[in-house]
Amino acid sequence: MSTKIGLFYGTQTGKTADVAEMLQKELGEDVVDLHDIALAQKEDLEAYEYLIIGSPTWNIGELQSDWEAFFPELDEIDFSGKKVAYFGVGDQMGYPDNFLDAMGILAEKISERGATRIGDWPTSGYEFNDSKALENGKFIGLGIDEDNQSDMTEARIKTWVDQIKKEFKV
């Protein structure tokens, strides 16, 4: 089992890939392996005890298409004993009723398969109506909005990385 963190992301127009790279830089290139889910196999996820999962939301409340294609395979992975953190990329002004839904859809499935979730994130500083990524009044992972709040991305990443470092104990 690798002691590194496996970061798996999907992206349509590159924004989630950019955020994935920023997270890797902040956590350390020797600590994080980046994987585009479009090219990943289930064995790639199985190899890590610590995972970060990232997806933008597309088509009003849907997973990004490569995550959608991979989604049935999640049912074949045993996530018990794995710690998983999530980040979502979305547009709170354009899609206020479905902000970051994909992050919630992935976390629900992966938690169902036995994973321990880390990396909750406050909703203050965002304006939206509803999201599938909410639990007990918090986001279940980091929320990034490159369409409306790109100036906040760097600080959000820094704060979240400090937090998950402690929660992962890396």
Ligand SMILES: Cc1cc2nc3c(=O)[nH]c(=O)nc-3n(C[C@H](O)[C@H](O)[C@H](O)COP(=O)(O)O)c2cc1C
């Ligand atoms: C047709 C369309 C539908 C979208 N639907 C949502 C949505 O339901 N919720 C959301 O938060 N963002 C939504 N977005 C915004 C994207 O998630 C956002 O632009 C994101 O940065 C794209 O990431 P990517 O470049 O990694 O694909 C949508 C964008 C488009 C163009």
